[in-house]
Amino acid sequence: MRTILVLLGLVLSYSCHAVPAxxxxxVAPGIYLHSSEHHWPDRDNHGEIANIGFxxxxxxxxxxxxxxxxxxxxxxxxxxxxxxPKPICYVINTHVHPDHIYGNSAFKKxxxxxxxxxHKLARAMATRSPHYLSKADELLDxxxxxxxxxxxxxxxxxxxxxxxxxxxxxxxxxxxxxxxxDLSIYDKNTDTLWLADLLFLEHIxxxxxxxxxxxKGLERLEQNSYKLVIPGHGQLVRDWPVSLQPHKTYLLQLxxxxxxxxxxxxxxxxxxxxxxxxxxxxxxxxxxxxRKNVTIAFAELEWEx
Numbered sequence: 001m002r003t004i005l006v007l008l009g010l011v012l013s014y015s016c017h018a019v020p021a022x023x024x025x026x027v028a029p030g031i032y033l034h035s036s037e038h039h040w041p042d043r044d045n046h047g048e049i050a051n052i053g054f055x056x057x058x059x060x061x062x063x064x065x066x067x068x069x070x071x072x073x074x075x076x077x078x079x080x081x082x083x084x085p086k087p088i089c090y091v092i093n094t095h096v097h098p099d100h101i102y103g104n105s106a107f108k109k110x111x112x113x114x115x116x117x118x119h120k121l122a123r124a125m126a127t128r129s130p131h132y133l134s135k136a137d138e139l140l141d142x143x144x145x146x147x148x149x150x151x152x153x154x155x156x157x158x159x160x161x162x163x164x165x166x167x168x169x170x171x172x173x174x175x176x177x178x179x180x181x182d183l184s185i186y187d188k189n190t191d192t193l194w195l196a197d198l199l200f201l202e203h204i205x206x207x208x209x210x211x212x213x214x215x216k217g218l219e220r221l222e223q224n225s226y227k228l229v230i231p232g233h234g235q236l237v238r239d240w241p242v243s244l245q246p247h248k249t250y251l252l253q254l255x256x257x258x259x260x261x262x263x264x265x266x267x268x269x270x271x272x273x274x275x276x277x278x279x280x281x282x283x284x285x286x287x288x289x290x291r292k293n294v295t296i297a298f299a300e301l302e303w304e305x
Contacts, residue, residue: 019071020078022034027236028227033230037049038284039285041068043140049068052065052066059089059165062092063092068103074106090114090115093116094183095179098132101148105147116153116154116160118174120173121152121183125149126151132149168187168189170185171185176209177218183196192226192228198221199229199234204285206292210300211300212300221244250282257275272291275298
């Protein structure tokens with residue numbers, strides 16, 4: 001039995017090392033990013049559709065989202081090991097969506113690693129995991145188990161500061177916007193804000209929380225200046241808040257047109273077929289996500305005072 005266990009361990013170790021390191025770029029001193037293409041998550045890309053990466057301090061490393069499948073998580077871990085010998089101390093999940101959390105298991109056995117997230121993330125994971133797990137093979141051609149969905153053991157209620165060694169990261173738990181468990185990360189050293197899916201560029205914004213809350217959050221954020229902003233989907237932003245405006249304009253367009261339709265007594269079905277169509281040529285994956293956005297926004301706005 002001991003021989004079998006040793007051999008199994010060697011096989012698992014080899015399989016981890018056989019996964020190539022994920023391509024990453026140093027976008028600011030000590031901040032490494034893997035930028036993903038804009039795709040519908042499917043069996044060809046296996047859910048690898050989000051921007052993910054890590055930040056290196058003098059003492060240790062913080063992972064920012066672990067990837068869309070377990071293998072991508074391993075590839076991200078291998079990239080870290082290739083660049084620095086410093087240990088991984090935190091895995092920060094910015095929200096519950098699979099393209100940001102399915103790589104968590106790659107870091108589970110790292111000595112001393114803490115998983116960090118919004119204080120509503122654990123509940124969201126528990127609520128959604130049965131559906132996520134049942135669809136992973138069918139939709140993404142990957143195998144995930146409950147071991148891949150790891151809730152945070154450090155929960156951010158409002159803000160939390162993590163020190164990586166002469167590098168402080170300020171984590172902010174946002175009110176409901178893209179989801180009800182959005183977390184952003186601000187690196188003081190480089191004036192970089194990692195916004196994750198609170199910001200979409202090129203890829204149409206996806207509403208899974210509150211369109212009104214999202215607009216309020218964006219209005220607060222655009223009052224600040226940042227040298228660099230990292231979106232969950234899209235290219236790096238070096239002209240904040242200019243690059244934010246298309247995202248904000250799309251949400252405002254939905255709000256205004258849906259409110260007008262409701263005032264006129266129009267139905268949800270009418271709104272889905274007519275609202276926001278002028279934005280089609282401005283966004284990638286419009287047809288895949290826009291109708292759902294209208295449906296969610298209509299349900300929220302229909303009951304406002």
